Amino acid sequence: MLNFNVDFTGEFVAFFLLAVCAIVGAVMAINFTKVVHTALSLAFTFIAIAGLYILLEAEFLAFVQVLLYVGAITILMIFGIMMTKHDSEGLEPRRPLLETLAAIGCLCLFGIIFYGIRNANFPAESAPFTDDNTREIGMQLFTQYAIPFELVSVLLTVAFIGAVALAKREEEDPQ
Structure with a gap:
């Protein structure tokens, strides 16, 4: 094994x-x-x-x-x-039972992953890699995936504007 x-x-x-x-x-x-x-x-x-x-x-x-x-x-x-501000930052109380259970869980997860990797049959390489993979990613990104790329940029811009608007609203409304 x-x-x-x-x-x-x-x-x-x-x-x-x-x-x-x-x-x-x-x-x-x-x-x-x-x-x-x-x-x-x-x-x-x-x-x-x-x-x-x-x-x-x-x-x-x-x-x-x-x-x-x-x-x-x-x-x-x-x-x-x-x-x-981190004035109220304090130490959490130690929980030995919780830490022991977490360690046992991590060891079990490691064992399962190790066993799975050792018994896996990975397929052979299906397609050869190009010499310049960055150029190939750029060609795919700006030809085949141009519309999803632009949609993601618009989505990120809207999320940024929303975050600024929320931060501005919180700043104006102190409680």
Whole structure:
């Protein structure tokens, strides 16, 4: 059942280190009590995931990961944290039974996923990848998927305007 014949190549070592960094960053994000530390550990996780995308030869996804998640969302979270008041921030009481049950649940989930991956029959590669996948994504995006792309941009613009309108209304109506 467990066949661990692994060639220790540079790609395997890089994958292992990036995977460990992503997992450690995610666990730190869950366990930190200060919100700024949580946001920074999430940025660390996002960077490790971008590195995994590079190993998969998906440079466009890695670029988007760094640009959107590390750059925009993490900075937005930090600005949001800095602009709000955290005077009543306190520590939660420890719940050993809940933490033990959560750890057991995580181990069971890990076992199920590990068993499923080890027994899965992944299909062979169906279509060869192009040499320049970013160019291929751009060609598909601006030819075949041009209308959905524009609809998403309009939807995001409307959501942004709605968020600004809601924030403005809350600012004008202090209670």
